[in-house]
Amino acid sequence: MRASLRLPMLITWLTALWVLLWGDVSFANVLGGVAVAIVVVMFARLDVASFRPTHFRPWWALRYLATVLWQLLTANLRLAIEILTPHDGTYTGIIAVPIRGGSDAVVILVANSITLTPGTMTIDVKRHDLSGHDDEMTAGATLYVHGMYMRNVEQVRHDVLRLEALALHAFGTDEEYRRALSDLADHEPLIGIGVPDTHQGSTAGTDEEEPS
Amino acid sequence: MTTVALVITALAALLFVARMLRGPALSDRVISVDGFVSTIVIGVTIASARPDSGVVESTVLVVALGGFVGTAVLARFIERRGS
Amino acid sequence: MASILDTVGGICLIAGALFALLAGIGVHKFRDPYSRMHAAAKSPTLGLILVSIGAALLIRTFEATATVFLVVVLQLLTSPVGTHLAGRAVHLRVDVPQDGPDELARDESPID
Numbered sequence: 136m137r138a139s140l141r142l143p144m145l146i147t148w149l150t151a152l153w154v155l156l157w158g159d160v161s162f163a164n165v166l167g168g169v170a171v172a173i174v175v176v177m178f179a180r181l182d183v184a185s186f187r188p189t190h191f192r193p194w195w196a197l198r199y200l201a202t203v204l205w206q207l208l209t210a211n212l213r214l215a216i217e218i219l220t221p222h223d224g225t226y227t228g229i230i231a232v233p234i235r236g237g238s239d240a241v242v243i244l245v246a247n248s249i250t251l252t253p254g255t256m257t258i259d260v261k262r263h264d265l266s267g268h269d270d271e272m273t274a275g276a277t278l279y280v281h282g283m284y285m286r287n288v289e290q291v292r293h294d295v296l297r298l299e300a301l302a303l304h305a306f307g308t309d310e311e312y313r314r315a316l317s318d319l320a321d322h323e324p325l326i327g328i329g330v331p332d333t334h335q336g337s338t339a340g341t342d343e344e345e346p347s
Numbered sequence: 348m349t350t351v352a353l354v355i356t357a358l359a360a361l362l363f364v365a366r367m368l369r370g371p372a373l374s375d376r377v378i379s380v381d382g383f384v385s386t387i388v389i390g391v392t393i394a395s396a397r398p399d400s401g402v403v404e405s406t407v408l409v410v411a412l413g414g415f416v417g418t419a420v421l422a423r424f425i426e427r428r429g430s
Numbered sequence: 431m432a433s434i435l436d437t438v439g440g441i442c443l444i445a446g447a448l449f450a451l452l453a454g455i456g457v458h459k460f461r462d463p464y465s466r467m468h469a470a471a472k473s474p475t476l477g478l479i480l481v482s483i484g485a486a487l488l489i490r491t492f493e494a495t496a497t498v499f500l501v502v503v504l505q506l507l508t509s510p511v512g513t514h515l516a517g518r519a520v521h522l523r524v525d526v527p528q529d530g531p532d533e534l535a536r537d538e539s540p541i542d
Contacts, residue, residue: 155496156405204479211449211476214469218456225465228530229521231537250510251475256468257510258517259534279537281464281517285530348440349488352481355447362454366466374463374520378470381512382457385474385505386450389481392501393443395494396485407501415508422515426522 146172188240188306195305202301203248210253217283228285229258232295235315236262236275237307244306245299246278252298254284255291289326296322349397356390373428377421384414435487442484449477463520471513478505 146169153168154160217224236242239262246257259279282291300315307315363383367376388411395402456469482498489495520526521534 152500155493155500156408207472207476207479210472211452214456214473215452218452218459218469225460226529227462227464228528229464229532229534230530231533246514247507247510250471250513251506254468256464256471256517257514258464258521259514261537277537279534281468282530283465283468285528288531348436349443352440352443352447352484355444355451359447359450359454362451362458366454366457372463372524374516374524375457375466377516377519378463378466379457381467381516382453382470382474385470385478385509386454388501388505389446389450389474389477392478392481392485392498393447396439396443396488405497408497408504411501411504411508415504415512418512419515422512422519425516425519 142176145176149175188238189308189311190306192305195301199301199305202298203251206248206252210251213253225283226286227281227283228288229279229281230285230288230292232278232280232292234276234278234296234299235303235307235311235318237303237311241299241302241306242276245295245302248298248302249278249280249295252294254282255295256281287326289322293319293322293326349393352393353390356386356393360386360390373425377418377425380421381414381418384410384417388414435490439484439487442480442487446477446479446481446484449473449480453477462526463524464517464526467513467517471509475505475509478502 149172150165150168153171154164157164234242234245242260242262246260249255249257257278258281261277261279263275263277278295280291280295285291296315296319300312300319303312303315360383363379363386366379367383370376388407391402391407391410395407450473453469453473456473457466460466460469479502482502486495486498
């Protein structure tokens with residue numbers, strides 16, 4: 136989307152929201168809405184550039200939404216079983232998952248979506264500055280995920296990477312999606328090591344210590 | 348139907364308040380406030396479905412926004428003050 | 431037709447309320463703050479989605495449906511963020527022992 140279109144679109148959305156809240160599409164409401172929207176945008180000083188996703192593939196965006204909603208349902212069913220039965224099957228832990236990232240929008244989207252998927256919850260996000268490092272082996276962000284079923288750490292990491300690949304398929308560049316898929320494939324041999332280990336397991340996309 | 352739903356919601360709200368009061372740590376109270384506000388949003392939404400309630404749907408938006416801001420502020424508070 | 435929508439809507443309302451109740455039980459059953467956050471974040475969110483669908487089915491105006499849709503989007507966006515903020519604050523200030531690894535503690539530098 137061209138940069139010159141973003142601001143008018145944002146103002147339009149805010150005005151529509153304002154009119155909806157008043158419930159009556161009158162001239163006064165629309166005018167008031169535009170005025171309020173302009174004031175809000177001036178005060179918010181949003182960095183709109185980095186926040187927008189680089190791409191939008193509608194079909195995959197829909198699939199992403201459907202996936203997240205389905206995961207939310209599954210998560211709740213699992214929670215229901217956990218809460219309503221006396222047996223405690225949880226094994227908690229916090230792991231670091233380096234992800235490809237991309238635009239800020241994708242990172243935030245994935246971080247938020249992980250909270251809604253079964254057994255996992257994002258509790259921190261660290262963004263890495265990739266300027267000057269743009270090669271195959273660098274992660275754009277690290278998600279710190281708390282999980283309730285951490286007996287197989289690599290399986291949880293894999294689930295996060297899979298969700299990220301789907302997000303990039305919907306909202307990222309072709310290049311980012313390709314890299315995310317290769318991360319996924321590289322990571323796959325490591326699952327099945329069902330013992331929680333303390334050293335960094337995944338090989339692709341891992342760069343906790345940035346080369347200086 | 349809505350009455351049953353409201354009773355269940357009220358029960359849920361009570362459970363959150365109980366956890367809020369018992370603690371024992373500040374983090375437990377913040378979590379229960381978060382859940383409590385979400386439960387209130389649910390309750391107001393159910394109420395708006397009743398024909399005689401006088402509740403407008405946009406009230407729900409305001410409550411949801413307020414709840415989020417409240418949780419965010421509390422979280423900052425923990426960050427600064429400790430548990 | 432109307433009564434079918436009423437019935438389905440009512441069921442959605444009750445189901446949504448039950449998920450809120452599930453969350454309420456969850457914060458009591460779980461012992462550590464993070465697990466409680468799992469319950470307090472996921473269950474009311476699904477509950478709100480169900481209740482919103484139910485309310486839209488019962489009210490049946492365009493305005494109500496649009497508002498309800500907005501509320502769901504808002505909740506989907508803000509609920510995980512609130513959880514994240516709370517979780518981060520807790521991790522910075524409280525030592526919560528985990529069954530498995532704690533890589534955030536490993537990577538985090540101690541404050542003050």
